[in-house]
Amino acid sequence: MSEPIPGPVAVLTGAGISAESGVPTFRGEGGLWRNFRPEQLATPEAFRRDPALVWEWYDWRRGLIDSCAPNAAHETLAEMEAALPDLTLITQNVDGLHQAAGSHNVLELHGNIWRTRCTGCGRVSEDRQVLLPEIPPRCPECGALLRPDVVWFGESLPLEVLDAAWAAAACCRLMLVVGTSAVVQPAASLPLVALRNGARLVEVNPAETPLSAQAHEILRGPAAEVLPEWWRKREP
Numbered sequence: 001m002s003e004p005i006p007g008p009v010a011v012l013t014g015a016g017i018s019a020e021s022g023v024p025t026f027r028g029e030g031g032l033w034r035n036f037r038p039e040q041l042a043t044p045e046a047f048r049r050d051p052a053l054v055w056e057w058y059d060w061r062r063g064l065i066d067s068c069a070p071n072a073a074h075e076t077l078a079e080m081e082a083a084l085p086d087l088t089l090i091t092q093n094v095d096g097l098h099q100a101a102g103s104h105n106v107l108e109l110h111g112n113i114w115r116t117r118c119t120g121c122g123r124v125s126e127d128r129q130v131l132l133p134e135i136p137p138r139c140p141e142c143g144a145l146l147r148p149d150v151v152w153f154g155e156s157l158p159l160e161v162l163d164a165a166w167a168a169a170a171c172c173r174l175m176l177v178v179g180t181s182a183v184v185q186p187a188a189s190l191p192l193v194a195l196r197n198g199a200r201l202v203e204v205n206p207a208e209t210p211l212s213a214q215a216h217e218i219l220r221g222p223a224a225e226v227l228p229e230w231w232r233k234r235e236p
């Protein structure tokens with residue numbers, strides 16, 4: 001019989017949780033597009049230099065993500081949110097698969113690929129069109145270029161989202177870290193905040209990461225397999 005889950009719970013997810021849904025991770029194989037690394041395209045400089053190229057990459061990713069369904073790991077986190085009194089889901093992913101799986105309280109540290117933001121008037125809107133009719137898209141209100149409403153390298157994260165994530169890490173009793181290489185800051189500091197507050201750290205990842213040595217428990221396998229198993233043994 002495994003121990004009951006102490007609350008509150010915080011969960012940090014990265015690209016790895018969507019791998020089994022068919023969404024390529026950032027640093028694994030398959031993360032390449034026309035031989036560009038994400039770090040070369042997910043920047044304000046790349047967008048300034050060639051907005052059409054950056055939008056072609058996002059349009060390609062949107063098309064890919066649109067054909068992907070949440071997997072058992074996303075579904076388990078949605079079940080955990082419903083079953084536990086206090087769970088905060090913090091994601092680095094922009095694919096929206098947690099919400100598609102039924103999670104409601106999702107902190108999107110890096111934005112969402114299905115939203116656009118106007119570089120002129122700041123208008124934010126949800127745009128689910130797969131294969132955009134015009135690249136780069138323009139604002140229907142003011143005609144300025146639209147950009148994906150995501151956080152690029154070198155850009156600061158939405159403060160209210162980051163504050164909420166920091167607070168959840170600082171007061172959780174348990175943090176699950178699922179499918180992240182734990183290299184991108186400031187997201188990668190959240191597990192350290194949890195450890196400093198005395199939380200139990202559980203890493204879910206088929207590979208070793210810089211966090212592994214500090215994890216109290218490691219589920220060394222694909223999230224869609226090992227996370228549902230872990231939850232079955234603990235669900236109330």
Ligand code: BV8
Pocket residue numbers: 013014015016017019020025026027028042092093094110150151152153154155156157178179180181182183184185186204205206207209221222223224
């Ligand atoms: C900022 C949105 C400052 C866009 C993304 C040097 C040192 C420290 C920091 C820096 C530095 N140089 C620059 C920085 C800052 C930089 C940074 O951290 N760079 C890294 C590369 C070193 N950070 C930033 O720029 C951030 N902003 O610092 O602002 C600032 C302050 C004030 C004022 C102005 C500015 C912004 C970072 C956000 C960038 N945007 N995405 C988009 O998606 O298009 S980041 C991108 O990386 C994704 O969000 C992704 O989620 C995230 C992290 O990657 P992972 O999720 O971990 O994915 P990865 O592929 O790396 O790993 C996958 C993992 O899954 C692996 O471990 C694998 O083993 C595992 N896995 C595989 N299969 C499975 C699995 N796990 C479970 N199950 C499986 N089946």
Ligand code: ZN
Pocket residue numbers: 118119120121122123139140141142143144
């Ligand atoms: Zn506008």
